Amino acid sequence: MRKHIYNIIALAVALLFASCAEMMNDARDAEIVAPITVSFKVDINSFTAPDGSTAEAPEEWYDDLEVVFNNFSEGIQTKVRLAPDGVAEAEIIPGIYNITVRSTQRYARRQYIINGLKQNVAFVEDMPSIDERNTLSIQPVMDSPLCIREMYYAGSPGGYFRDQFYEIYNNGNEVVYLDHFCLAHLVPEYATTSLPEWPAEDGTDKYVYAVTLWQIQGDGDDYPLQPGESVVVAQEAADHTKIETWAGFGLVDTSKADWECWSGNEQRINTEVPDLPYVFWSGWIMTMQWLTSVDGSAMALYQPGQNLAFGSDYWQVGTTTQCQVGGSGQQYVRIPVGDIYDAVECVPTAADLDMKRVPGILDSGAATVDGYYNGRSISRKVASRREDGSPIFQDTNNSTADFEVCDSPVIRRHDVKRPAWSVWAE
Known part of the structure; x- marks a missing residue:
């Protein structure tokens, strides 16, 4: 019996030795990647x-x-x-x-x-x-005083998306007048590694291009935004937590937004919330609603310095609009990088950072909620606070580092204030 056990042990040792020798040979045969x-x-x-x-x-x-x-x-x-x-x-x-x-x-x-x-x-x-x-x-x-503080674009579980919103915040130390500022939805609308080609005369990283443009219109001093205050632009101003559809309930009450992006659907108007007019829309206009990609879009704050109008003579190819090389001739807003106050790039997942479409000078990273219809939002991290307690948010033009993912969207989180001129001001 003892001899039989010794034989088993000897066989096991031999097999182990053979296995180790084979692993060593495989390691020697593996390709060495030289730096x-x-x-x-x-x-x-x-x-x-x-x-x-x-x-x-x-x-x-x-x-x-x-x-x-x-x-x-x-x-x-x-x-x-x-x-x-x-x-x-x-x-x-x-x-x-x-x-x-x-x-x-x-x-x-x-x-x-x-x-x-x-x-x-x-x-x-x-x-x-x-x-x-x-x-x-x-x-x-x-460095710009204005920033996009929170973006909720992913939609809620069940496929509801009408409660999308964008919050714009004064992160500086002086009043900023919002008159003429535009919220630009940049091209491409969806994250992709196949970026469009623009005419050579536009140079590299001198312009960004937008498919839609929504503008806060005023006389230049109608909408002062003090440090620590924000405004909210909603896709559709409503209490979406009480709206049940085939896609389920929404997550956010945007009924007291400062503006809603109305694109022509008379049945979807909140008469208590001012309409934010679109002043440019490339291609077919979706009059049912304005929807940004639930996978994540690239958005920018743009100051043209004047009130704009859809279809006006202001829009001229090669000056204020541009066409893609080899395209159908469809026009997009041509925005000088120097007129951009903030830009935020969003991609579907953290593995999609190679799908950036915003020049690195505006946003060298990208934020993501890692999916869609998950009810998550992105919100800027608090860097410090002013003497009055209002937050100063991180803004290094690197959305990967500047934003954190929140399990649920919140309007004016971190004690952000509402402007005194708001129709909802207390």
């Missing part, structure tokens, strides 16, 4: 100074810059400091990378945001020399 060394150049373009003149980036702006190489497929992130000559040298494995540069700098007592993104760059071998493939040009943008 490569790549150079990456960062150029900061001239920008508009607070007095309206053209300014060049001071040399010290380059001192604090960090270049981040993200390989999302492998889950690898590499950070490298920029050298004084504006070149970063990184040791990475071959692959497809998104490269980002983010910083805030001061100039003439104003804060500027340095935000840059170069997407889907293939690094397959050492790249010591500099060309357009490994160069990122960044346009500094003056």
Whole structure:
């Protein structure tokens, strides 16, 4: 019996040894991925100074810059400091990378945001020399007091979507007049890796393009928004928690929104809430309701400086509108990046960051609720508070970092105030 046990043990040891030897052979046969060394150049373009003149980036702006190489497929992130000559040298494995540069700098007592993104760059071998493939040009943008504070776009469980809303907040220290501001729904309407091509004369990252434009119209001083106050733009102003449809109930009471986006359906009007008119709508106008993608859209706050009108002579191809190269001739709003006060990019899931359509100078990241019809919203993180207790929200032009996902949407969370001129002010 004892001999039989010894034989079993000997056989087990032999099998274990053979298995280990095979694993070692497999490990030796596995392909070894050798790292490569790549150079990456960062150029900061001239920008508009607070007095309206053209300014060049001071040399010290380059001192604090960090270049981040993200390989999302492998889950690898590499950070490298920029050298004084504006070149970063990184040791990475071959692959497809998104490269980002983010910083805030001061100039003439104003804060500027340095935000840059170069997407889907293939690094397959050492790249010591500099060309357009490994160069990122960044346009500094003056920090804006206005921001999109919360977005609820995903819809509620059961497929209800009419309670979508967008909250606009004064994150600065001075009053901002909302007259003429537009809420722009940017192109493409849906996140995609196949971005449209625009005419060469528009350059790179100088414009964004919108499919719809809704405007707060006034005489220039009708709608003051004080620091710590917000306004709410609803798809449809109603108490959706009491509306039952085939898709179930909504989650949000938007009946006391400041504006609703009315697109022509007489049966869906809240007479107590002012209509926010559309001043541009590309293609077929959905008169039943305005709906943004429940997968996540890209939205922007845009200031054209005047009241606009749908179908007016203001809209001219190559100036205020533009057509895609190789397209059908359909026009979209052509918006200079310098006229954008805030932009927020949303994508379907965290794995879809390669589907960005907003230039990195406006938003170098993207927010997501990881799905749709899940009742979640995105809300800016509280960075600090003013002396009166009102919140100051994080706004680094990087929606990945600036927003948190909330299990349920809330209008004016974190003690945000309502403007005194609101019809609902107490």
